[in-house]
Amino acid sequence: MAEIIQRDGTWTFDGETVRIVPGGKAHPVRLALGELAVPVEALAGISFEQERKGGRLRLRLRGGACPVLRAADGRLKDGSDPYVLAVEKDRTGVAEYFVDEVRNALLIEQVPE
Numbered sequence: 753m754a755e756i757i758q759r760d761g762t763w764t765f766d767g768e769t770v771r772i773v774p775g776g777k778a779h780p781v782r783l784a785l786g787e788l789a790v791p792v793e794a795l796a797g798i799s800f801e802q803e804r805k806g807g808r809l810r811l812r813l814r815g816g817a818c819p820v821l822r823a824a825d826g827r828l829k830d831g832s833d834p835y836v837l838a839v840e841k842d843r844t845g846v847a848e849y850f851v852d853e854v855r856n857a858l859l860i861e862q863v864p865e
Contacts (some may be wrong), residue, residue, distance in 0.1 A: 754853040756809070756846045760838050763809065765853055770811065770860055772834060781832040788834055792861050798854045800839070800847045809847050811835040 755764045761775040761782070766797040770790045774782040790811065813835065839847045 754850045756837070756839070756843060756850050758837055758839060758843065762845050763837055763850065765850060765857070767853075767857055770795070770854065774834070774838075779832040785834050790835075792854075792857050795854070797857060797858070798851050800844070800851045802844065806841040807839045807844055807847060809837040809839055809850065812819075 753764070753766050759775050759777045761778050762771075762773045764771045764773075769789065770792075771791065774786070782856040790813070794813055795811060796814045799810050799812070801808045801810060805832065
């Protein structure tokens, strides 16, 4: 199990599902969507994008896996995108561990890219 807690929200991975819970300071769109559960089968990938002051965790979903993303048609900014989590500088190690855990599950489940 892997978990990362940030101001924007909490991401938890139990080996089968990534649970995304928006934090109190999250964008109103993310708060309106509430908690999301993303099964491994719906994932196309995950990445951690290192930045000077922390970074971003980003889930990539398979085409059609999320009606919100389909309706937004790429117009969501990172702050409102429910599948992006801003990571503070002191939590980058946890973010990298989270990415490794999800990628390992994708390999074990043999989910094609």
